[in-house]
Each structure stands twice: as C-alpha cells, then as structure tokens.
Amino acid sequence: DAGITQSPRHKVTETGTPVTLRCHQTENHRYMYWYRQDPGHGLRLIHYSYGVKDTDKGEVSDGYSVSRSKTEDFLLTLESATSSQTSVYFCAISPRGSDYEQYFGPGTRLTVT
Amino acid sequence: DAKTTQPPSMDCAEGRAANLPCNHSTISGNEYVYWYRQIHSQGPQYIIHGLKNNETNEMASLIITEDRKSSTLILPHATLRDTAVYYCIVRVAGVTGGGNKLTFGTGTQLKVEL
Numbered sequence: 395d396a397g398i399t400q401s402p403r404h405k406v407t408e409t410g411t412p413v414t415l416r417c418h419q420t421e422n423h424r425y426m427y428w429y430r431q432d433p434g435h436g437l438r439l440i441h442y443s444y445g446v447k448d449t450d451k452g453e454v455s456d457g458y459s460v461s462r463s464k465t466e467d468f469l470l471t472l473e474s475a476t477s478s479q480t481s482v483y484f485c486a487i488s489p490r491g492s493d494y495e496q497y498f499g500p501g502t503r504l505t506v507t
Numbered sequence: 508d509a510k511t512t513q514p515p516s517m518d519c520a521e522g523r524a525a526n527l528p529c530n531h532s533t534i535s536g537n538e539y540v541y542w543y544r545q546i547h548s549q550g551p552q553y554i555i556h557g558l559k560n561n562e563t564n565e566m567a568s569l570i571i572t573e574d575r576k577s578s579t580l581i582l583p584h585a586t587l588r589d590t591a592v593y594y595c596i597v598r599v600a601g602v603t604g605g606g607n608k609l610t611f612g613t614g615t616q617l618k619v620e621l
Contacts, residue, residue, distance in 0.1 A: 427608070429608075436610065436611040436612060437551065437610070437611040439608035439609075442608070452608060453608070484550050484551070486550075486551075486609075495541065495553040495556060496553065496609060497553060498550030498552070500549060500550050501548075501549070
C-alpha cells in the first residue's frame with residue numbers, strides 16, 4: 395500500500411461542467427503524476443509535479459490543469475469537461491525520484507455525458 | 508524509449524511458475540526494464556525492474572539476457588490472484604525535471620487457473 399487515495403472514485407458529470415479530481419498521499423513524496431487510461435491508448439501522462447507549486451505538462455495536457463499547494467495533495471481539474479475526457483484517471487507517486495518506480499492510486503472513473 | 512513486444516495472452520496452472528517473456532531488441536545502454544501488472548479495475552502495480560543483472564524480490568524474478576534484447580518475468584508459484592495484465596516497459600534513466608513518464612503497451616493477459 396503506497397498510501398495513495400483518490401477522490402471521488404466514480405463520477406458522472408455533464409459536458410461543460412468543471413470537475414476536480416483529488417489525489418492524496420500520506421508519505422510526503424515529491425513526485426506525483428496524473429495519468430489517464432483508455433482502451434487502445436494505454437496509460438498516458440497528463441501532468442506531473444516535482445514539488446509544491448512545481449508542475450509541468452505531460453503528453454495529453456490540453457483541457458486539464460493541475461495544482462499542488464501542499465505536498466500531500468495533487469489536484470486535477472477539467473475546466474469544462476468534454477465527452478472525450480471520459481476515462482479512468484490514475485494518480486501515481488515516485489518515492490525514490492522521477493527515474494524510479496511509480497506507485498499508483500486506485501483510480502477515478504469519470505464519465506462525461 | 509525502446510519498444511517492447513509481449514504475447515497477448517498466457518495461461519498458467521495455479522502453483523506452477525509463470526514465465527512471461529518480453530522482447531526489447533532496440534534497448535539502449537541507459538534503459539531499464541520495468542514490469543508492472545494491472546489487475547482488473549485496479550491501478551497498475553509495480554513489480555520489479557533491472558538494468559542488466561537478474562533481479563529478485565518478494566513478488567517475482569527478472570531474468571535479462573546477456574545482450575539485453577529480451578527478458579522474462581517469473582512468478583515462481585502463481586496463484587489465482589496473479590491473474591492480471593502484465594506490462595513490460597523499457598524506460599530511460601536520467602530524465603531531469605520529474606517528467607519520466609511510464610508508457611504502457613498492450614501487455615500480456617495472464618490467466619491463472621486451477
């Protein structure tokens with residue numbers, strides 16, 4: 395157990411509404427990541443963070459923003475949800491640094507109708 | 508990162524060793540081999556990684572060929588709970604700034620049966 399929780403675990407929302415997903419870790423690790431997983435596309439990096447207020451874009455960042463005001467929380471926001479953002483979202487941490495293994499949360503299943 | 512090739516599916520009898528192969532013929536000298544698995548509807552789970560030496564931990568063993576072009580993940584005594592999709596990932600080290608993402612391919616669906 396890597397001490398990662400994600401909330402909510404399931405969410406259904408309508409197109410155009412803002413949505414915020416939360417990733418919480420209990421170990422104060424520096425590196426945190428947001429991925430989405432879709433059939434046929436595998437796991438794709440959305441954004442990542444390497445410290446409080448230090449974030450950067452991944453390969454599929456359009457339509458998403460993130461914030462990290464505390465070490466333990468990494469928030470992913472969909473400013474105006476679209477149906478193409480229906481996906482399973484996973485948060486991950488990397489306790490030993492960005493080059494090493496990552497540990498994943500349980501995921502959030504988001505459906506945009 | 509180098510591309511990997513895995514068989515789409517494998518079966519294994521419970522209690523027997525499961526040997527999952529992975530080809531990574533274009534691997535570079537600074538690229539590690541990582542293995543993850545994903546049990547249905549759960550987050551991916553790190554298993555093991557290595558550079559060129561064989562590695563073992565409480566979950567599995569990783570055997571990397573001398574030319575590093577292929578590897579095998581061994582689950583010594585597979586159980587029903589090991590049924591999952593197993594991903595072999597080749598990943599470069601030394602990426603600065605924290606953006607060393609994982610790229611999962613299609614993996615191998617391992618089914619452990621009684």
